[in-house]
Amino acid sequence: MATKIPSPFIDAVLARTDIVELVGGRVPLRKAGRDYKACCPFHEERTPSFTVSADKQFYHCFGCGAHGSAIGFLMAYDRLGFVEAVTELARRAGLEMPQEGRPAIKAGPDLRPILAAAARYYQEALRHHPAAERARAYLKGRGITGAVAKTFQLGYAPPGWNGLLGALAKDFEPALLERAGLAIARDGAAGFYDRFRDRVMFPIADARGRIIGFGGRVLDQGEPKYMNSPETALFHKGHELYGLPQALAAIDKAGQVVVVEGYMDVLALSQFGVAHTVATLGTATTREHLDRLFRYAPEVVFCFDGDRAGRDAAWRALEQALSVLRDGRQVSFLFLPEGEDPDTLVRAEGAAGFQERLKAATELPEFFFETLSARADLSRMDGRARLVELARPLLSKLAKGALYELMIGRLAELSALKVPQAAALAPARPEETAPRVQPPAPVRGGSLVRQAVALLLQYPALIQEVDELPPPGRPGMDVLTELVAVLRETPGLSTGAIVERFADTPHRATLARLAVWEYPSLLPDHGGVMRDIMRTLNEQARAAQAKDRHTFLINKGNLTPEERAELVAYLRNRNSEGQ
Numbered sequence: 370m371a372t373k374i375p376s377p378f379i380d381a382v383l384a385r386t387d388i389v390e391l392v393g394g395r396v397p398l399r400k401a402g403r404d405y406k407a408c409c410p411f412h413e414e415r416t417p418s419f420t421v422s423a424d425k426q427f428y429h430c431f432g433c434g435a436h437g438s439a440i441g442f443l444m445a446y447d448r449l450g451f452v453e454a455v456t457e458l459a460r461r462a463g464l465e466m467p468q469e470g471r472p473a474i475k476a477g478p479d480l481r482p483i484l485a486a487a488a489r490y491y492q493e494a495l496r497h498h499p500a501a502e503r504a505r506a507y508l509k510g511r512g513i514t515g516a517v518a519k520t521f522q523l524g525y526a527p528p529g530w531n532g533l534l535g536a537l538a539k540d541f542e543p544a545l546l547e548r549a550g551l552a553i554a555r556d557g558a559a560g561f562y563d564r565f566r567d568r569v570m571f572p573i574a575d576a577r578g579r580i581i582g583f584g585g586r587v588l589d590q591g592e593p594k595y596m597n598s599p600e601t602a603l604f605h606k607g608h609e610l611y612g613l614p615q616a617l618a619a620i621d622k623a624g625q626v627v628v629v630e631g632y633m634d635v636l637a638l639s640q641f642g643v644a645h646t647v648a649t650l651g652t653a654t655t656r657e658h659l660d661r662l663f664r665y666a667p668e669v670v671f672c673f674d675g676d677r678a679g680r681d682a683a684w685r686a687l688e689q690a691l692s693v694l695r696d697g698r699q700v701s702f703l704f705l706p707e708g709e710d711p712d713t714l715v716r717a718e719g720a721a722g723f724q725e726r727l728k729a730a731t732e733l734p735e736f737f738f739e740t741l742s743a744r745a746d747l748s749r750m751d752g753r754a755r756l757v758e759l760a761r762p763l764l765s766k767l768a769k770g771a772l773y774e775l776m777i778g779r780l781a782e783l784s785a786l787k788v789p790q791a792a793a794l795a796p797a798r799p800e801e802t803a804p805r806v807q808p809p810a811p812v813r814g815g816s817l818v819r820q821a822v823a824l825l826l827q828y829p830a831l832i833q834e835v836d837e838l839p840p841p842g843r844p845g846m847d848v849l850t851e852l853v854a855v856l857r858e859t860p861g862l863s864t865g866a867i868v869e870r871f872a873d874t875p876h877r878a879t880l881a882r883l884a885v886w887e888y889p890s891l892l893p894d895h896g897g898v899m900r901d902i903m904r905t906l907n908e909q910a911r912a913a914q915a916k917d918r919h920t921f922l923i924n925k926g927n928l929t930p931e932e933r934a935e936l937v938a939y940l941r942n943r944n945s946e947g948q
Contacts, residue, residue: 374455376870378467379440380859382455383866385462385479387577388426388439389664394657395446397695398664400621405664410446411435420885423577425827425864429885436881438865463602480549480603483541484572484580487551490536491524491570491583501525503588504569511633512716517640520615522572526565526585533563550582550598568596571611571632573604573650576661578614582606584632584650595632597650608657610647611635617665619644625668627703627727628654634672634711642720643727646711654686659693668699670730672711675704684740687733691766694733701730734772737763738779753784817909818845821902823883825852826864832856834899839910848876 389405392398398405398421409419409430418432429436435445443454459466463480495501495518504525508518517523526533534543534552543561546552552561568585575581582598598604610628612635620626623645629635631648638646645666649658654671662669671686673679683702690700703726705714715723731739741759746752760780767773781787822845825831835853839846855870856862862870864884871877 374452375467377859378459378464379455379869380862380866381479382458382462382464383426383438383440383863383869384861385464386426386439386458387423387575388428388442388865389421389423389576390661391439391458392421392428392442393664394660397660397693397698399667400617400665409433409435422864425884427863427865427868427884429881431885436885438863438869440869478545478548480545480601481579481581483537483545483549483551484582484603486537486540487533487546487549487583488522488524488570488572488580490533491526491572492522493524494527494532495523495525495570498525498527500527500567507569507588511637511712512640513633513636514640517636520639521612521636522580524570524572526563526568526570528567530562530566533565534561548601550601550604564598565596573598573609573611574614575603575609576613576617581609584611586632595651606650607652607655608661609650610658610661611650612639612647613661615639616645616647620665624666625670625727626662626666627670627672628658628662629672629711631710631712637712638715638723641715641723643715643723653682654689656689656692659690663693663698667697668701670701670703670727672703672705674710675707679704680740683736687737688763688766690733691763694772695768696770696772700733701727702733702736703727703730734776734779737776738783742783747783753786756780757784757786816845817902817906818843818849819883821899821906822849822852822880823886824899824902825849825856826867826880826884827886828899829856829860829862829864829867831896831899832860834896835903837903837907839906843906843910848879851876852880 389398392407393405396407396410396419398407399417401417401420403422403424405421405423406417407419407421408414408417409432411419411430412433412435414432419428419430419435421428427436427438428442437445439458440451440454443449443457444451447454447457449457456466495504508523513523534546537546543552547554547561551564553564554561565583565585567589568587571584571586572580573582573584582601582604584595584597586595587593597606600606611632616626616635616639625645627638627643627646629638629646629648630651635646635648638644647662659669669690671683673683673686683704687700687702694700705711709717711723714726718726737760741756744759745755747756757780764773764776764780767776825835832853838850838853841847841850851871851874852867855867868877868880868884871880
């Protein structure tokens with residue numbers, strides 16, 4: 370089945386898929402160093418042993434041995450066939466599936482180079498365009514430093530109808546700029562015009578720092594005040610978070626992520642040292658937002674205005690949070706003083722003052738019962754019954770665990786019900802069970818060939834260190850030879866894509882194990898290790914060939930003068946080396 374889809378198309382699908390995003394949408398991932406961890410969805414366990422690598426674009430469970438690329442994960446988790454999984458990932462990536470029998474692959478264009486080029490154009494315009502003085506004055510008036518503007522790649526879309534179109538015309542067709550959300554087709558006439566004009570530009574990037582869209586703020590009068598890119602193959606407003614790649618290191622250090630509502634709030638907080646901050650893109654908080662946030666930190670703090678609108682927005686965020694909360698995850702709400710936003714507050718109180726406010730934020734359970742209690746008269750029996758009725762559908766969203774039990778206990782206190790009665794009225798949602806997967810045989814031995822395969826698999830760029838391959842015959846050389854051929858033919862493949870290339874070969878299981886193999890040689894200075902391994906392999910191969918040759922000469926008899934001289938030279942050399 371897999372062979373019906375051309376390898377280059379599968380490579381393109383995997384190149385445009387972030388396995389962390391894919392898996393994280395289905396499994397609650399936590400950052401653990403450079404990778405992400407979770408309890409395995411394919412077998413029951415209490416200690417997380419399921420790892421997803423953004424660098425390798427590969428997942429592996431050290432408990433049950435489940436492993437694979439984004440394609441393999443969809444097949445296992447969503448129980449899809451190979452073609453179904455590729456089709457789903459192609460749809461997400463904006464690629465058109467090749468039709469059976471067609472030699473060429475018709476795939477949608479990769480929009481990222483267009484968006485990256487647009488970001489460079491906007492940044493250059495902010496620095497040098499004659500009309501950018503107003504944009505620079507606006508940013509300066511808001512207290513944004515040059516360093517922050519550089520970190521967040523701020524830019525400026527000049528006035529006029531075709532500034533960006535003209536600047537990128539040499540490299541990209543106008544229709545591609547429209548697909549990327551950067552241009553708009555003219556009504557009733559041929560041609561296109563720039564979507565963003567005379568606006569300060571805020572590039573929006575995915576977790577890997579790749580630009581997927583833009584937000585633009587008008588400088589004078591005009592509507593809308595803030596305008597985001599439209600929905601594209603890459604940009605989905607209800608999923609994305611502004612400032613995420615810039616905040617990741619600080620989020621990891623703080624163990625907490627702060628969610629605000631505006632671009633300028635993110636910039637100001639980051640500038641003042643509260644760098645673990647992101648913003649939603651003018652939309653209500655979604656489950657997709659929360660799934661992503663909990664992937665990076667165990668605690669999420671939402672900042673909202675303290676007025677009625679802010680509390681209503683907080684409640685909507687709470688309703689979404691209940692379905693993703695489980696033991697070890699925390700949500701809090703920081704309600705700001707009237708007339709203040711995070712930007713003005715951090716400038717007035719500094720980072721220390723803002724951090725104190727974060728520490729005093731209202732915990733989700735407190736906000737939950739405070740809000741519901743205000744809707745029911747707890748001095749009356751029927752009022753307490755109303756409280757239970759209000760809480761019941763919401764608590765049913767919670768996963769069973771300590772937090773669920775504590776929330777049920779608090780409901781019992783407020784309603785004067787016994788805990789079992791309260792629990793019966795708000796049953797926890799059933800937990801899904803997953804099929805068991807048999808672990809594969811462990812990787813054994815540490816031969817040089819195995820080390821070379823593991824290094825190339827885990828660090829494909831090391832193919833540049835491979836000049837000469839030893840001749841076949843040595844154990845494992847067939848795998849190494851085929852791997853080198855693939856990497857030379859198609860540079861830039863991820864580990865997951867490489868393993869997928871070998872899906873229909875006997876080498877698949879070996880490569881999958883080596884993709885996560887930890888061995889003392891797989892340390893920093895990978896290039897030096899790789900060069901040493903290849904040099905040793907080739908020296909050993911030449912020595913073995915020489916030994917075979919001279920064994921043949923010794924047993925031959927009736928040597929020619931040239932063969933006799935060759936044998937004497939070999940024996941002298943061997944004796945001088947103490948062999």
